[in-house]
Each structure stands twice: as structure tokens, then as C-alpha cells.
Amino acid sequence: xxxxxxxxxxxxxxxxxxxxxxxxxxxxxxxxxxxxxxxxxxxxxxxxxxxxxxxxxxxxxxxxxxxxxxxxxxxxxxxxxxxxxxxxxxxxxxxxxxxxxxxxxxxxxxxxxxxxxxxxxxxxxxxxxxxxxxxxxxxxxxxxxxxxxxxxxxxxxxxxxxxxxxxxxxxxxxxxxxxxxxxxxxxxxxxxxxxxxxxxxxxxxxxxxxxxxxxxxxxxxxxxxxxxxxxxxxxxxxxxxxxxxxxxxxxxxxxxxxxxxxxxxxxxxxxxxxxxxxxxxxxxxxxxxxxxxxxxxxxxxxxxxxxxxxxxxxxxxxxxxxxxxxxxxxxxxxxxxxxxxxxxxxxxxxxxxxxxxxxxxxxxxxxxxxxxxxxx
Numbered sequence: 565x566x567x568x569x570x571x572x573x574x575x576x577x578x579x580x581x582x583x584x585x586x587x588x589x590x591x592x593x594x595x596x597x598x599x600x601x602x603x604x605x606x607x608x609x610x611x612x613x614x615x616x617x618x619x620x621x622x623x624x625x626x627x628x629x630x631x632x633x634x635x636x637x638x639x640x641x642x643x644x645x646x647x648x649x650x651x652x653x654x655x656x657x658x659x660x661x662x663x664x665x666x667x668x669x670x671x672x673x674x675x676x677x678x679x680x681x682x683x684x685x686x687x688x689x690x691x692x693x694x695x696x697x698x699x700x701x702x703x704x705x706x707x708x709x710x711x712x713x714x715x716x717x718x719x720x721x722x723x724x725x726x727x728x729x730x731x732x733x734x735x736x737x738x739x740x741x742x743x744x745x746x747x748x749x750x751x752x753x754x755x756x757x758x759x760x761x762x763x764x765x766x767x768x769x770x771x772x773x774x775x776x777x778x779x780x781x782x783x784x785x786x787x788x789x790x791x792x793x794x795x796x797x798x799x800x801x802x803x804x805x806x807x808x809x810x811x812x813x814x815x816x817x818x819x820x821x822x823x824x825x826x827x828x829x830x831x832x833x834x835x836x837x838x839x840x841x842x843x844x845x846x847x848x849x850x851x852x853x854x855x856x857x858x859x860x861x862x863x864x865x866x867x868x869x870x871x872x873x874x875x876x877x878x879x880x881x882x883x884x885x886x887x888x889x890x891x892x893x894x895x896x897x898x899x900x901x902x903x904x905x906x907x908x909x910x911x912x913x914x915x916x917x918x919x920x921x922x923x924x925x926x927x928x929x930x931x932x933x934x935x936x937x938x939x940x
Contacts, residue, residue: 592642596762599635600755602628614738622673626664626680633687640691643765644698674732677739681724688717702765709761712754719747781850783828784835792849793909796859801902801912806868808858809916810834810875813894813928815854826886830893837879841871857916865901865933872897872931880929894929896920 606628613621634654641647663683667676692713699706722743732739779791787795801807812818812834819827831854838848838858847859858875860868876895884891898919900912923932 592639593762593766595635595639595642599632599639600759602632602635606632610738617737619668619673622676623665623668626668626676629680629684630664633684633691637687637691637694640694643762644694644701672733674727674735674739677735678724678727681720681727684720685717685724688713688720692717702768705761705765705768709758709765712758712761715750716754719743719750723747784832784850786835786838786848786850786856789849789851792847792851792857792859795847796909799909800906801909802906803902803904804862804864805902805912806860806863806865807900807912807916808860808868808872808875808897809851809900809913809920810838810856810858810895810897811920811924812854813896813924815893818891818893822886822888822891826884826891829884830891833882833884834879834893834895837882838875840878841875857913865899868899868901869931869933872899876929876931896923896928897931898923899931899933 606625609621609624609628613625638648638650664676664679667673667679692710695706695713696710699710723739723741726741726743727735727739730741738744779788779794780786781788812830815827815830818830831850834856835848835850838856842848842858843860845861849857849859851857858872860871863871876897880892880894882892884893898916898921900915900917900919902912919932923930926932
């Protein structure tokens with residue numbers, strides 16, 4: 565049974581390493597694989613200790629287990645919170661081993677095993693709590709992971725409890741009791757389940773990351789046209805909804821005179837200025853090229869005009885340092901509103917687009933709305 569656990573661990577670690585080599589940004593997989601391999605080392609060392617008990621072998625058993633479980637705890641922090649695994653892993657591993665080593669050196673091998681089981685119970689419990697605390701990301705898989713880690717923690721706790729109740733302070737060999745048998749079975753089942761769920765969670769996170777990336781403009785971080793129609797395409801635009809379309813004035817000239825790298829900085833700068841004025845329910849969209857749209861809900865005509873004016877004024881006031889000297893830019897804008905019956909997205913975009921082109925025809929650096937204008 566112990567060899568089966570070790571073989572299962574080797575296969576799982578190899579799988580995790582294989583997945584990591586194809587997606588190296590998912591570094592938690594590398595931490596997790598290292599933790600599993602250390603646990604494999606624990607299992608193989610324990611199997612050897614069962615055949616020929618000795619203090620050095622038992623010391624290896626305790627060290628491998630403390631280090632492996634500590635890395636699994638660190639991997640949980642890395643996966644759930646994006647934090648470095650080193651601090652929690654080192655803290656957990658050192659604390660557990662420091663308590664075990666003096667007992668072992670004093671000859672109390674049974675007591676050291678109790679400390680080992682207690683340490684495993686605590687570290688696995690903390691790992692389970694880490695996944696459970698972040699269950700909002702993926703409730704069912706995260707709770708299932710927490711449950712499996714909890715089962716392992718309980719199994720280790722039972723092993724230590726049996727030794728304690730039997731007062732086996734010094735035993736000179738590997739313990740043999742019903743709790744140890746249960747612990748091995750739980751380890752086999754949990755290792756398989758935890759590995760499968762961890763890989764599934766990582767795949768789901770990557771898929772969500774790719775979906776999010778497909779809905780964002782990579783240069784400015786604004787939503788793209790696809791995201792605009794995905795989010796608002798079927799939404800009726802009422803009287804208190806508006807779209808402002810912005811077009812950077814003479815942007816081709818900026819690219820021709822200063823280069824496309826400077827042009828990219830200008831686009832990013834406009835997005836930053838616009839974001840500073842966004843309310844919680846507003847969406848900034850890059851439609852393409854130098855065109856942006858701002859979708860606003862729960863807003864009056866006067867508020868929409870004032871918000872557009874502030875963005876235009878702040879962008880015009882911004883100065884960009886370039887190799888050819890300071891550069892300032894302006895932007896034209898057009899505002900389209902929904903209506904009480906509920907307009908379609910295309911209809912409001914068309915209104916805003918018509919107003920924008922009126923602003924460009926009338927000299928640029930201004931805001932237009934239907935048949936009248938606001939000077940920018």
C-alpha cells in the first residue's frame with residue numbers, strides 16, 4: 565500500500581511538471597509538484613524504516629513529511645492569493661520539524677511521531693482553510709479540495725491520538741494500528757482527488773483568464789468592441805443611459821511625426837485620463853484605432869455632458885514628454901442617449917457617432933450632441 569502511494573505521487577508530480585512546462589506562469593504547479601515529490605520521499609523513507617527501523621531513517625521520515633506538507637501549504641497560498649509560497653512554507657516546515665527533532669534526539673521516537681502527526685494535522689488544516697476561505701472563486705471544487713485536505717488532517721490526527729492513548733512514548737519501530745491503515749487509504753484517495761481537482765481548477769482559471777483577455781484591449785486595458793456587444797448588445801438603453809464616443813484629434817499626424825510608440829503612449833494616456841473619471845457602473849471601450857466609447861448608466865444629460873467635458877479638458881491639459889519635445893493632444897466627442905422606450909445599442913452608437921462627426925466637421929476639440937454643441 566505504501567508503494568502504491570509512492571507510485572501515485574510520482575505520477576501526479578510528473579503530470580504537474582508536464583503541465584507547468586507548457587504554462588510556466590502557473591508557478592503554483594511547480595511548488596505543488598515539489599511538495600508531492602517530497603511526500604513521495606517521505607513514503608519511500610517510511611517504507612524503508614518499516615523494514616529496518618533506525619533513528620536516522622525516522623529523522624528522514626519526519627523531515628520529508630514536514631517539508632512536503634509545508635510546500636503544499638505554500639502552494640495553496642500561491643494559487644489562492646498569488647503570494648510567494650516561501651514564507652508560509654518555511655514557517656510551517658521549520659515550526660513542525662523544530663518540535664519533532666529534540667524529541668527524536670532524546671530517544672522518544674513515539675512522542676516524535678505524535679508531534680509529527682499533530683504538525684501534519686495543523687498544516688493540512690491550515691491548507692484546507694486556505695482553500696475554503698477562497699471558495700468564492702470556484703465554490704464546489706474549492707470546498708471539495710478543502711474537504712480532502714481536512715480528511716488527510718483528521719487521518720494524521722487519529723494516528724497521533726492512538727499513539728497518545730496507548731502511551732507509546734518510545735516504540736523503536738513503525739507503529740501498526742487501525743489508524744495507520746486508515747491514514748494510508750485516505751492518502752491514496754486524497755492524493756488522486758486533490759491532484760485532479762488542482763489541475764481542473766488551474767485549467768478553469770486559465771480559461772477564464774483567456775476569456776477576460778479576449779474582451780480587453782491589450783494596449784489600454786479598456787474593453788474591446790467584442791466586450792461592448794457581449795455586455796450591452798441585448799440591453800435596452802433607457803432615457804438615463806448614454807454613450808460618449810471620443811476620437812483623438814489628428815492622431816495620424818502624431819504617429820507620422822512622433823512614431824507609433826508615442827502614438828501608443830497617447831492612446832494609453834487618454835484611457836488613463838478617462839478611467840480617472842469613471843463611475844462604478846461606467847464602461848470604457850476602445851472601439852479601434854483612436855476611437856473610444858464610454859457607456860454610462862443612471863445618468864442625466866447634464867451629468868453626461870459634464871463628465872465628457874472633464875475628460876476632454878483633462879486630456880488636453882496633459883503633456884507628454886517625447887524626443888521631439890512636449891506633446892499635448894485634444895479629443896473630439898459626441899454624445900448619444902437612449903430613450904424611454906429602450907433603444908438598441910446600435911441606435912445609441914449611431915447617435916453618438918453622428919454627433920462625433922459633427923464635432924470633427926465643426927473644427928474638432930469639442931463635444932457635440934444632436935443639433936447643438938459644447939465647446940471643448
